[in-house]
Amino acid sequence: MTPVTHSIPANVTSLSEHRLLHEAVIDRLRDLIVTGELAPEAKLNERVLAERLGTSRTPLREAIKFLASEGLVELVPNRGAVVAPLKPEKMREVFVVLGALEALAGEQACRNASEADIADIRALHYHMLAHHARGELAQYFRYNQLIHQRILDCARNVTLSQTWSALNAHVRRARYMANLSRERWDQAVKEHEEMLDALSRRDGAKLQALLRDHLANKLVLVMEALGGGVAAEGAR
Amino acid sequence: MTPVTHSIPANVTSLSEHRLLHEAVIDRLRDLIVTGELAPEAKLNERVLAERLGTSRTPLREAIKFLASEGLVELVPNRGAVVAPLKPEKMREVFVVLGALEALAGEQACRNASEADIADIRALHYHMLAHHARGELAQYFRYNQLIHQRILDCARNVTLSQTWSALNAHVRRARYMANLSRERWDQAVKEHEEMLDALSRRDGAKLQALLRDHLANKLVLVMEALGGGVAAEGAR
DNA sequence: CAATCAATTTTTGTATGCAAAATTTAATAT
DNA sequence: ATATTAAATTTTGCATACAAAAATTGATTG
Numbered sequence: 001m002t003p004v005t006h007s008i009p010a011n012v013t014s015l016s017e018h019r020l021l022h023e024a025v026i027d028r029l030r031d032l033i034v035t036g037e038l039a040p041e042a043k044l045n046e047r048v049l050a051e052r053l054g055t056s057r058t059p060l061r062e063a064i065k066f067l068a069s070e071g072l073v074e075l076v077p078n079r080g081a082v083v084a085p086l087k088p089e090k091m092r093e094v095f096v097v098l099g100a101l102e103a104l105a106g107e108q109a110c111r112n113a114s115e116a117d118i119a120d121i122r123a124l125h126y127h128m129l130a131h132h133a134r135g136e137l138a139q140y141f142r143y144n145q146l147i148h149q150r151i152l153d154c155a156r157n158v159t160l161s162q163t164w165s166a167l168n169a170h171v172r173r174a175r176y177m178a179n180l181s182r183e184r185w186d187q188a189v190k191e192h193e194e195m196l197d198a199l200s201r202r203d204g205a206k207l208q209a210l211l212r213d214h215l216a217n218k219l220v221l222v223m224e225a226l227g228g229g230v231a232a233e234g235a236r
Numbered sequence: 237m238t239p240v241t242h243s244i245p246a247n248v249t250s251l252s253e254h255r256l257l258h259e260a261v262i263d264r265l266r267d268l269i270v271t272g273e274l275a276p277e278a279k280l281n282e283r284v285l286a287e288r289l290g291t292s293r294t295p296l297r298e299a300i301k302f303l304a305s306e307g308l309v310e311l312v313p314n315r316g317a318v319v320a321p322l323k324p325e326k327m328r329e330v331f332v333v334l335g336a337l338e339a340l341a342g343e344q345a346c347r348n349a350s351e352a353d354i355a356d357i358r359a360l361h362y363h364m365l366a367h368h369a370r371g372e373l374a375q376y377f378r379y380n381q382l383i384h385q386r387i388l389d390c391a392r393n394v395t396l397s398q399t400w401s402a403l404n405a406h407v408r409r410a411r412y413m414a415n416l417s418r419e420r421w422d423q424a425v426k427e428h429e430e431m432l433d434a435l436s437r438r439d440g441a442k443l444q445a446l447l448r449d450h451l452a453n454k455l456v457l458v459m460e461a462l463g464g465g466v467a468a469e470g471a472r
Numbered sequence: 473c474a475a476t477c478a479a480t481t482t483t484t485g486t487a488t489g490c491a492a493a494a495t496t497t498a499a500t501a502t
Numbered sequence: 503a504t505a506t507t508a509a510a511t512t513t514t515g516c517a518t519a520c521a522a523a524a525a526t527t528g529a530t531t532g
Contacts, residue, residue, distance in 0.1 A: 002381050009368075021485075021486070022301070022485080022486090023311075023313075026349070036513080046513075046514070047512090048516095051385075055486080055487090055516090056486060056487045056488075057487085058294070058486055058487065058488090059485080059486065059487095060487080061298060061514095061515090062298055062301045064259070064304045065298045065299070065301045065302045065305075066301045066302065066304065067305075068304075069305035069306055069402075070302075070305055071395070075259075077255040077256050077259075077515095078255070078256070078492090078493055078494065078514065078515075079493090079494070079495095079513090079514075080513075080514060080515095081518095083393070089392075090395065093393045093394060093395035093396065094392060094395050096340070096344075096396065097337070097393065097395050097396050097399055098393075099337070100337065100340040101333070101336065102335070102488090104332070104333070104336040128359045133331070134524075137299065141414060157329045157332060157333065158326075158329060159307070159326065159329035159330050159332075159333050159403070160329065160332065160333050163333055163399060163403070167395070167399070222372070256515075257516070258515080258516085259517075260476090260507090263530090281483075282484070283483075283484095284515080291517090292516060292517045292518075293484090293515055293517085294515080294517065295515080295516065297484095297485090312524055314483095314484065314485080314522090314524065315484075316483075316484060316485095351480090376474075385527070387514095435516090
């Protein structure tokens, strides 16, 4: 697998893969927010941002409205938009909902995944293990996300996948501030082993429980990073 | 925070309660879609719609993008937007996800609801019973929605409430075509009795199960109305 | 009559213009 | 110097303008 550079060109964006400008702007702007290049609570100056993305204010404003519905930006009347704050309480909420969604996905995936699907996920899992062994955090995260994504796909529920993706953007955003201790990291990998095992045995109840716990543990990490402390109630 | 919580749609949206035009247009347009005044797969002609809503194309297009993120409209490149089709498979997907969300909400509500909250919900329940007894379907449905909304509120998770609201719009849309048999209706009321009972006893596991079943039964109704037949797998 | 295709009209996608609101700056008074 | 407030600037929100892409119309041909 070829190494992926995470440096993103500031000005030039490949708009070519999108037929429509505002769709490209949605993806580009979401990326800026998720990677933290646009920090939480940063003001979105329309003139400046439009220039940076090489477009006019109109498609940018449309993209902002779209992302507002996703919850990544907040609209302030007569004051434009800001990147949604990254509050511990909000994170707790998102993780609780994601836990329920992934649990559902895991259960459904055990019913609906083909053997080829499971084989694919296993392959991704081994890639992830390799990057874990080498301590390559960025690549580890990449495969981690791909695995979760593939499990969602196997649930065969587009609505579930879309809902998950929108909320997962918040988690991806937090990832850029969470610095994983080796201990925690090893634990997460171990959980993934169990998840793959449960999926292979098509043990829906087990996978469901594992995913819920996995998410709860991820939440603990994020809360530590955000310095919010883990609000005990409801997190499990 | 984006105001996703929309109270029961009034006939006429008072633009005065919104500071900004495009927010009013979002609510008004969502209302048109949910009530079926704009039918599924109807083309959204920007010029015509803007005139109908008394605005220009710019705020309308921003509203369309927002609702596209909610899934109520679909964007077709270079061909504008259409009201999202009301496909049986999509409905099945939405109900499965809503089932998981409401189950989660029920569990959390049993933990977090105050006694006053429960008393409020009981009051709504009796209103609903009264309308059921009188055969007032529209009012029944109104209180039904309010009860579900209040349960979601009691989960004390704004993200959960917002996610639920967005998906629930699809269900509200389907309601306008589902004609409830007296038998089914009585059954639904009975289920609500049990739900209220479980909430009062703060039996989270029970309420969770009841809500999931309740949603599954609602799905059957909608599927009959849509003539799609119930896809057995995954619905339970 | 059906089919094809060019001309016309309509519609979308994006850019720009303009007024109102918010922000910043500057000036004055305390 | 700090606080206050009035003027200047910037920014937002909405309307309009314009080019490119679709849809429609209508003529022409087989």
